[in-house]
Amino acid sequence: TQFQFRTIGRKPLIAVAITMPPWPGENEAMPRKGIWNASFIGLPNSSTQLLNSIYMWMIILTLQIAKTL
Template identity: 50%
Template sequence: MPFETKPLAEEPDHIAPDGSEIRVLAGTREAGLAHIRLAPGAVTIAVAHRTVDELWYVVAGQGRIWRRMEGQEEIVTVGPGDSISIPLGTSFQFRADGELPFEAVTATVPPWPGSDEAFAVDGVWPPTF
């Protein structure tokens, strides 16, 4: 796989199964990197992943994320500088609180295989999509 240098696109490359905007960043055979954005006041569809682990680093905005896996469940408030893990099999949902979009850089291991990766689950908030 060749080296890759990729700037953040102004427009999303696609809309994720949860409704958030996705801008694809550099990747390798073993991992993918993307930027997610959720409009102020928006709430995603709750989903879980079939094959990937995700790590997030929040770069802008404020929000809350709900996660549930194997009897563990929590809602945490996050903002710039916070990091989040979403292990394989975790049900999760997030929302953008405040007046700015919620934005994070996300790493997936292995790379995101496509829109069939995420499937809808019951969440804690009504989605806005």
């Protein structure tokens, strides 16, 4: 299954994906060319950096919990 995420506007896109059963390994995923080029428009400010760091900790915590299951 191929998929690509896209956001419009000034806010960054944040996506969390969980696979069940757990992902079998790093060799399982294959990069594909999507219909949109990967890009970032805009400069982060202190509020977006704080928000991004909170989301990063949420992702790390989720992955750590998933490892214990």
